[in-house]
Amino acid sequence: MTTLTTLTTTTLEISPDPGSWVTVCEEARLTPGRGVAALLPDGRQVAVFRDRSGRTYAIDNRDPFTGAQVLSRGLLGSAEGRPFVASPLLKQRFDLETGRCLDDDEVTVTVFPVRVTSHV
């Protein structure tokens, strides 16, 4: 039986700058609890994540502590109900909603708006 949902594709988009949206990938590409990296037209890299409950997040892919473009390959977690990603290199954690580093008050990464759009 064919239903409407199987015909629907859900796409993830992020907004690098106010008002503009860039398509990243189909939502189903994201494993819950992990991330992917996307390349922006201007060369910037964004790390996009999906958590267990299906919420999505986007932050700068660059790990400010090492300079490497790796945050998308970190592990997701939650502390006190707030989602974070732990850098795969030196394990500092970044709040996915605010970009604040949980292990160093001085450091923040950029957070990008994300939306999910469905097309039939």
Place this chain on the structure above:
Amino acid sequence: MTTPTIVLVGHGMVGQRFLESLADRGVTERARIVVLCEEPRPAYDRVQLTSYFSGKTPDDLSMVEAGFMEKHGIELYVGDAAESVDREARTVTARSGRVFAYDALVLATGSYPFVPPVPGKDARGCFVYRTIEDLLAIEEYAKTATTGAVVGGGLLGLEAAGALKGLGLDTHVVEFAPRLMPVQVDEGGGAALLRTIERMGLTVHTGTGTQEVVTADGSVTGMKLSDGSELATDMVVFSAGVRPRDQLARDCGLTVGERGGIAVDEQCRTSDPAVFAIGECALASDGRVYGLVAPGYEMAQTVAATLAEEAGEGDGFTGADLSTKLKLLGVDVASFGDAHGTAEGCLDVVYSDSRSGVYKKLVVSGDGVLLGGVLVGDAEQYGLLRPLTGTVPPVSPEQLVLPAGAGAPVALGPSALPDDAVICSCHNVTKHAIGACSSLAEVKKCTKAGTGCGSCVKVIEKLLPAPADKGLCGCFSYTRSELYEIARALRVTSFAALLDSHGREEARGGEGCEVCKPTVGSILASLNNGYILDGEQASLQDTNDHFLANMQRNGSYSVVPRIPGGEITPDKLIVIGEVARDFGLYTKITGGQRIDLFGARVDQLPSIWTRLVDAGFESGHAYGKALRTIKSCVGQTWCRYGVQDSVKMAIQLELRYRGLRAPHKLKSAVSGCARECAEAQSKDFGIIATAGGWNLYVGGNGGATPRHADLLAQDLSDAELVRLIDRFLMFYIRTADRLERTSTWLERLEGGLDHLKDVVVHDSLGLCDELEALMAAHVADYQDEWAQTLDDPERLRRFVSFVNAPEAPDPSVRFVPERDQIKPDLTILTLGRTNSTLEGASSR
């Protein structure tokens, strides 16, 4: 003003404590200190002497902190004994001819083992048990012996007998008294002890004296006993008590006791006020010579206080506690206080179970004060009962001796102890002093409690604040091993299910965290053996496991193909070379006998591995908390010394355990003979070939805190070796904490190596079948992760730099040349932008 000189004769346990006390009190800054040390090495832990046979080296036993003498300007003459004292002139003459003038002389000459004057006592093969040199000689001689006899069934005699047994000798104990440990235990206790000792395979002859040592050509061949029988034996160890070494004092006219010992007053002053005597050589003012270290330490402190001219001079030494606990493999014996019930009107409360060899007796006064006791077969409560001596215990004595479950409702906790109860009798440390510390390490450092015989450690641990929360992380209040048991028993196969059912209340329904996810991922992998990157498991793995490669500082990866046993064909070497050349990778021989290829971009990993898998390579799991390498030496096939084929065994083992997920990485090595070129003793499990098979060592570690591995079993056949390693590894996987190498696990394991032996060699928990079955399942289910990945396009999809531009390489991964190869270009990383962009929007 001239600096006064203090001369110490004897650098044993008490002598060293005396020096430390002087240093603590600043006396070393004001006085010249000279020490004459007869033995060829500075003070060592005689109490733990026997631990030499379980792997402690003479250096491990040393009691002198590195640099101690230099730091305090103490002159130590090792290997030089005091020969005579001229009290008139106040000088000491040493064997070397050196003469030292003193203002104060302290004698700490200890005691010597008493050897009964029987014929043949000086034959080759006769030993005493007092110094490291004695043990070295015993060990050497035992190599050619099959039977050994110990004269004396006291505390030390049994320790020596345990050591002979451990050296593989058929061991006899000959005791003149009608029971073992006559000084410490009463008749009932002696009977229980006898059963336990016999069960360990030792032969005991009580009520029997030694009449003669029988010799042939000057070497021991046997012993004639007082009951007329003869005992064939290759060596004899005398442990028939000790006598104070008071000759020096006698010779210079100091007062000595009728039965020996340098007579001292409460300040430990001898009949000459400029001369003191401390430790086992002293006859204390209460008329006793103390053969234990704790009273000696107290004397050392008393004299140091006196010499420091401290106000009040302390209380002096008036007598001490004679509590003892046997440090013998597998036997629990302790006695404390008035163990024989000599006080008037006292009562005995006895519990005895002859089947299990447990005997407990407490001595209480008419008004309920605990006076002392004897514990055999189960001395668990020793640490608690000893400090309660002299008080009315908070529960009835019956409850204290009954075993748990037999109507004994209470496990008497350390909280019941009064504040001034002495918990560590070796170092005279009270409950109050321990309460000021927050960890065992701190207690040992600040108070020294627990660093002597070690019998108080259990109680100390109970007195310390329990670490507020033993839980794995903010998400789970269980430890890793508890989670393992839960996952195994309830057949949990999903992290989310485990978190929602067994996580902390506030963490349920959440994401977990970077600590528990990989930990649970590893547990699930070791229980289910599935491909680790499918479904939910994919989200649990650390980045390295997720990409089956090790991330480097610039976000590139290293590739390590498995090279079992370090053996590789020229063709395979060429393939590695070609792959490295074609992908421009940096190559290096690792410390693990294989080759690491560095500098791969994530999107290159599948093409690199396609080439490697085609050539017959498999994943080397350099990324996983899993088996790493099993190093080998070249062994019997080529090496002139080799006695077994170490390469073949290393390969066989590496193929067996490859892919095995564990709480931490696992390393191993196999050496072809005792020269140990593969460094097996620094491995989690190390194997050394013997003429008769293989010796298995476990718990070794290199890295930050190196540890030599302990010998688990000897002369194993190939099959026995594999079976024992199966059990060992699975038991470790099951019970270790997160990121706990086998070395730290073994150190933490209650009962240590003995317990491990019980479980994996003697199957004391009945677990071995299950452990072997788990390993068999692992071996049967193993598949190469990289081959599995390459086979499946779905699994390959993650290997891209950018999800929205799968073809684009990551421009931030760049390299610059160095020594004909590449290295990461870190300058682009510090610039923060790989492309200069117009916006210049800061990433902060």
